[in-house]
Amino acid sequence: MREPAAASERAPAPQTRRRSPPQPAAEAERILALQRAAGNRAVARTLATLARTPTQVTNANREERRAGLGAIAWTSAYEVDFVGTECRLNINAKIIREAGVTEAEENSVKSVTRAEFLRIWDNKFRLTESGAATAVYTLRVNVTYVTSGEHVAINLHPGTGHDNRRKWFVNSNATDRAHELGHQLGLLDEYVDPDVPNRATATSPGVHSDHSIMGNYYTEGRAAAEAKLRHGQRIAAHICAATGRTFTASMAATPAPAAPPPAAPAPAR
């Protein structure tokens, strides 16, 4: 499942646009008209893609802790683009390798993290748009590793430690990183934390013990951790706010097949 780092990286990354600059509207229309007249639909589609700019989605997330403790606060960010029947969500992640981490380790972390992120989050939700034109989009997700223009910068440390959204460890499990990227999607933790009033006990409103990827999957079983409808609904709400369009989230009927586990190293002979 490993892929060359070069295939997964691009630079600079987009707050606006990383491909060629957008055509001025009138010029684009003129070219499109010509291509339509010529019947070259493939070229027309390519030009239409070039003229599209992804929408940047950000949200200030906050969860209060009890008195005397600081809050849990972060800004989630990613971009979305609507292509055909897909809503393509992408996180541009910049990995900053700390001392003691090899390039091979970095590439391995990138590869297994993307596979697990897609296993958990890709093709799990449908977004139904209401309004002038009703349409249904499949929410596809991706993480793109960039060297600039990142939505999130992540320090990659050697060995083991406590991962969070901006700090990963080489020996941590990839499910934790899929969980942390869930925070980058604007999702809150769902495990019991006595320091957080909304999650202070097992019956608190913010706690869910239904094999949520944002919950305590360490106890419930890491392999069973999955995305939940409430996650899709929160993501949809943030996309609505950013695009000015109205979407309703539902679970995808046919989830994408699970990614195969990373190949085990061949035994030494």
Added chain:
Amino acid sequence: MSLEIPQPFAGHPDLTVEITTGTEHWRAGEIALAVGGDGRVEVLNRRAGEEQRFSGRLDASDVDALGADVAGLRLPGRGGDTEPDETPVLVAVRRDGEVLSAGEAWDGRRYEDARLDGLLRRFDAIVSDVTGGRLPYGDEGPIG
């Protein structure tokens, strides 16, 4: 305020250093390490309503090294905003159960504070040794 502990720590069998990290319902749970001046070591792990205990011993030089790590350490508290999943760290020095000195911080502080990082590296090493590598990072799933 800095933590206070008489030096050398191994000369004070009535004293205990307690270092607690984690939270009960996330990852490996809450892990509490207690090291006495006489070298006794106990690790209590609370996880999702269950608990497990481990015990061991440190030699005098390791006890003194831990005491030196703690002496004068300034912990800034947990007042600042954090990322999700941040881990609490609590350190206390007790004499016969009574708290003489205590402080707390977020685990992420260790990347800005070499002394805290050194103490937590020692914590990791002692816990790993006493638990046979099951903690603080290697274990998961329900206890028992």
